[in-house]
Amino acid sequence: MTDLLTSAQMRAIEQAAFDSGEVTGAELMERAGQGVVDAVFEVFPKLQDSRPVALVLCGPGNNGGDGFVIARLLSERGWRTECYLYGDPARLPPDAKANHDRWAGMGTVVPFGDWRFSLRWGYGDAEETPSLIVDALFGTGLTRPLADDLDKALRELDTRFPEGTVRRVAVDAPSGLCMDSGRPIDPDHDGELPSRQDLTISFHRLKRGHVLANGPEWCGQVRVADIGLDQGALRLARERLREDLSDMAALAKPDIYFLRKGGEEYPIAHKYDYGHALVLSGGPGRSGAARLAARAALRVGAGLVSVAAPGTAMAECAAHLTSVMLRRCNGASDLGVLLEDDRLNALCLGPGLGLGAATRDMVVTALGSRRRCVLDADALTSFADQPPTLFAHLHSKVVLTPHTGEFARLFPDIWERLSRQPERGPAYSRIEAAQEAAARAGCTVLLKGPDSVIAEPGGRALVHAASYDRAAPWLATAGSGDVLAGMITGLLARGFWPVRAVESATWMHVEAARSFGPGLIAEDLPEALPGVLSSLGA
Ligand SMILES: NC(=O)C1=CN([C@@H]2O[C@H](COP(=O)(O)OP(=O)(O)OC[C@H]3O[C@@H](n4cnc5c(N)ncnc54)[C@H](OP(=O)(O)O)[C@@H]3O)[C@@H](O)[C@H]2O)[C@@H](O)CC1
Numbered sequence: 001m002t003d004l005l006t007s008a009q010m011r012a013i014e015q016a017a018f019d020s021g022e023v024t025g026a027e028l029m030e031r032a033g034q035g036v037v038d039a040v041f042e043v044f045p046k047l048q049d050s051r052p053v054a055l056v057l058c059g060p061g062n063n064g065g066d067g068f069v070i071a072r073l074l075s076e077r078g079w080r081t082e083c084y085l086y087g088d089p090a091r092l093p094p095d096a097k098a099n100h101d102r103w104a105g106m107g108t109v110v111p112f113g114d115w116r117f118s119l120r121w122g123y124g125d126a127e128e129t130p131s132l133i134v135d136a137l138f139g140t141g142l143t144r145p146l147a148d149d150l151d152k153a154l155r156e157l158d159t160r161f162p163e164g165t166v167r168r169v170a171v172d173a174p175s176g177l178c179m180d181s182g183r184p185i186d187p188d189h190d191g192e193l194p195s196r197q198d199l200t201i202s203f204h205r206l207k208r209g210h211v212l213a214n215g216p217e218w219c220g221q222v223r224v225a226d227i228g229l230d231q232g233a234l235r236l237a238r239e240r241l242r243e244d245l246s247d248m249a250a251l252a253k254p255d256i257y258f259l260r261k262g263g264e265e266y267p268i269a270h271k272y273d274y275g276h277a278l279v280l281s282g283g284p285g286r287s288g289a290a291r292l293a294a295r296a297a298l299r300v301g302a303g304l305v306s307v308a309a310p311g312t313a314m315a316e317c318a319a320h321l322t323s324v325m326l327r328r329c330n331g332a333s334d335l336g337v338l339l340e341d342d343r344l345n346a347l348c349l350g351p352g353l354g355l356g357a358a359t360r361d362m363v364v365t366a367l368g369s370r371r372r373c374v375l376d377a378d379a380l381t382s383f384a385d386q387p388p389t390l391f392a393h394l395h396s397k398v399v400l401t402p403h404t405g406e407f408a409r410l411f412p413d414i415w416e417r418l419s420r421q422p423e424r425g426p427a428y429s430r431i432e433a434a435q436e437a438a439a440r441a442g443c444t445v446l447l448k449g450p451d452s453v454i455a456e457p458g459g460r461a462l463v464h465a466a467s468y469d470r471a472a473p474w475l476a477t478a479g480s481g482d483v484l485a486g487m488i489t490g491l492l493a494r495g496f497w498p499v500r501a502v503e504s505a506t507w508m509h510v511e512a513a514r515s516f517g518p519g520l521i522a523e524d525l526p527e528a529l530p531g532v533l534s535s536l537g538a
């Protein structure tokens, strides 16, 4: 499981490393600087042949210290490097100060006061124009917005060297971005940071801010540099620490062992060993969403899948369904009768179901049966005026799958906190919002988006980041959420525990979109699943 760290957790890991006696701060800083330089030339090999001129912007903390190491290493590679320092050299922390002093014996450090002057009048000669700008101003220690003078200078720098003319690389974080939330601490500019990076290098692990919210937009690409915190005593120290850090989030991944059909779990399996999922459909002209969900549930491996539709929609459903079975269900009392069949072990309510009392009644009946259950779309919005009524019936085998609009309706106070422009760091994040919602609801919550967050009461949160090399913008298409709800239901029918079902489904949903590519519509997703399952070895 790949941890996704907060700034405080990274500091705690660093402290555990120091306590283990295996590494010093100076060694970590040297490895960090080296990691950045290695990543820069690996990701942008053409930089080796371009003008060897770099600007390194150093801040008042250890992020700035990394900057001085980078300046030295670039200079040793023959680069003409200039450091701008925002801060008082005498007040740098010890390791940063040592690297500042070492660099000052080799090259220039332009104090911030002279920075803007230099920007305006320097670089007359094209030979002097940098091909690399390193942002080592602030990393995990950012606590407040960039000061006006610094912000202004950075915007001038951005205008002076527009995107495409120079490579911009951030050390650990694009300065101004909160690494716990991925939200810019920038109330005066509506979250528009001074510059967009081409590459951001994190140390040891990704931080939450690299994948949440606007993080990917400002980071460009990300790489993780190994700074030796995974070895020997350090690993032990970190593992011990992990026990205290129960709120350590992780990146979601598919559960290949349980996705596989057959194997040790089911050496000779019957279709009922993989469960029977029931998806409730809306009325005539509105059954498409449920049919999409049902097909996805079947494709993901549920043994049997049925759609339960009102009598008026039976003909429409029958015309479209083949391997998915069809049952009549005209409301909550019919659903109660259907659920007397205890082989129906996973339910999906919401896609296209319609808003109002009839849906609320069916949700209450479904929840009363204590089956594994996914509530999506209309099943959530039908409780917008009375969320506590819904919460009173929820239990640990339920999954709520709200997109941001549905989330805002069910958890308005949490949403208000999440959407308020942050003025200080660490800012409230989508991880904390999903965890708070899960605790209130008493069940698993999937807060959907390009950065989908999965939370269960009291458990560690998981994030599926459809960004960087897993970006899947084609998923922003009508009905893709219905397919995801069906996939989760199918895995619940197969016996997955809710949080594991959501984790695997969310990952495969994005993978299916990526394997299909541009032009994707929701119908393509279930059909792409066999390829995804095969590629996983399932
Ligand atoms: N952890 C590790 O294992 C490793 C960490 N490493 C590196 O250390 C970095 C973390 O260093 P860090 O803790 O010194 O924080 P950093 O980001 O340099 O800034 C803090 C300084 O800025 C100040 N400050 C904050 N906001 C401000 C603002 N808006 N405007 C002005 N000032 C502001 C703040 O002061 P204060 O809030 O106390 O006023 C403090 O002085 C990390 O990102 C990585 O690059 C690597 O070397 C390898 C191993």
Ligand SMILES: Nc1ncnc2c1ncn2[C@@H]1O[C@H](COP(=O)(O)OP(=O)(O)O)[C@@H](O)[C@H]1O
Residues within 6 Å of the ligand: 377, 403, 448, 449, 450, 452, 466, 471, 472, 473, 474, 475, 476, 477, 478, 479, 480, 481, 482, 483, 484, 509
């Ligand atoms: N830009 C994007 N990148 C990756 N995934 C996305 C993006 N936009 C939406 N998604 C995913 O697509 C799904 C959309 O769900 P939802 O909003 O409920 O759609 P619908 O109601 O049309 O079915 C969610 O799983 C969400 O995480």
Ligand SMILES: [K+]
Residues within 6 Å of the ligand: 063, 135, 136, 137, 138, 139, 170, 171, 172, 173, 174, 175
């Ligand atoms: K930085």
